[in-house]
Amino acid sequence: MNILIVGSGGREHALAWTLATSPQVDKIFCAPGNGGIAEVATCVDIDVMDFSGLIGLCRAEEIEFVVVGPEAPLVEGFVDQLNAEGIAAFGPSAAAAQLEGSKGFTKDLCARHKIPTAAYGRFTDVEAAKTYIVEQGAPIVVKADGLAAGKGVIVAQTLDQALIAVDEIFDGAFGIAGAEVVIEECLIGEEASFFALVDGGHSLALASAQDHKPVGDGDIGPNTGGMGAYSPAPVIDQAMHQRIMDEIITPTVTAMAAEGMPYKGVLFAGLMITDKGPELIEYNARFGDPECQVLMARLNGDLLPALKATAEGNLDQIDLNWHDEAALVVVIAAKGYPGAYDKGSRIRNLDTAGELPGVNIFHAGTANDRGDIKANGGRVLGVTARAANVADAQARAYEAVDVIDWPEGFCRRDIGWRAVARENETA
Secondary structure (H helix, E strand, C coil): EEEEECCCCCHHHHHHHHHHHCCCCEEEEECCCCCCHCCEECCCCCCCCCCCHHHHHHCCCCCCCEEECCCCHHHHCHHHHHHHHCCCCCCCCCCCCHHHHHHHHHHHHHHHHHCCECCCEEEHHHHHHHHHHHCCCEEEEEEEEECCCCEEEEEECCHHHHHHHHHHCCCCCCCHHCCCCCEEEEECEEEEEEEEECCCCCHHHHHCCEEEEEECCEEEEEECCCCCECCCCCCCCCHHHHHHHHHHHHHHHHHHHCCCCCCCEEEEEEEEEECCCCEEEECCCCCCCCCHHHHHHCCCCCHHHHHHHHCCCCCCCCCCCCCCCCCEEEEEECCCCCCCCCCCCCCCHHHHHCCCCEEEEEEEEEEEECCEEEECCEEEEEEEHHHHCCCHHHHHHHHHHHHHCCCCCCCCCCCCCCHHHHHHHCC
16 A cells, blocks of 8 residues: 655654554655655655645555645645545544634633633634733733644743734744634643544544643743653553543543544644643644654554544544653754744754664655765654653663763753652552
8 A cells, every 4th residue: 555644753663663564565755755754655845735735645556545734735625535536534624623623612612512611702803812812910821823833832921921922823933823802711731742643533542641831841941842752651540541531532532523523643642641630632633743742662563554534534443552651852943943943954863763672763854865864844843762661661761861962952851850750659
């Protein structure tokens, strides 16, 4: 079977690396891909939003199954177009992808179906939004309603910060994603990421993970697309796992089907584990990046049958196994990220770093320039390691980070700190 993976990030590299091991796969194409993906797939320079170009590629290369990585083509209906062309695809319809495409849509769905989440308000008017903020007080969370590449969320500790955030969003800081704002109660607890495959009616839970969104050590600074992650998430024990399925995932799947928008794909729940239990922060309609990297590092078996079953509606016939070991990924980003950064600097010693035991290096923003790997984005590499526990995986990952020669890059030095502290407490 020939497969197309749509995207160019670390998530897509992890998926390509995993699917390349499937005995059902003959050839993998990736559009547009990156310098690392080119090692396991044929990269084709077609933009993720060029739907006609991608469908033409499917026809020309006899591609039978498409895995859509990023959120933008999902929200804009690429899977709908593939299905209309008779091409099987992994990912939700445009209607179902509203779970990520509109935070307000998701909050309203939760309210209608009593899915636990923070109290909220939706606003298209600046003054109404500010009045609500003053009434609620701080801390409070201000979000751009639409897609903002993981950066449209401001956790305001003061009223002034919240009011400024409203002005910035409505003034266009996040483009059309900020045409509406969602203002939420600030939940207190521990964040975690929970993933499940969903085929419209059935769901299959995947491994849990925790990521680090802020750019700086100690979880300080502006939010990013993610500076690192680890799996499993210690805060999600078996009892919490069951509560998440019973109180959040299953009711959402049931609600979407009941409202005529059956969800098919991976459902990524960003959660806050509070004193009351799990509460939904937001949904994503695709694998997380960098969470996908640690999930794929822990997967023990063939992913393709599960993705196909998700698209075909027979997920109840599938089981997946996971390595008991932990996995951790450290993102190396270009200096300046998540603000302005330069492209084109050369990265050395990747092969040496990738040969360390238990280490895989997933490329995100890279390009292959006549054999040289060069930086081509904000988040550039995901140095991933698997080991007996999070502390050991952390040590392996940072050992590999320190082998890589890229002065123009930086990373956080504390990825996994919360899990390591837990392990030390129980040792």
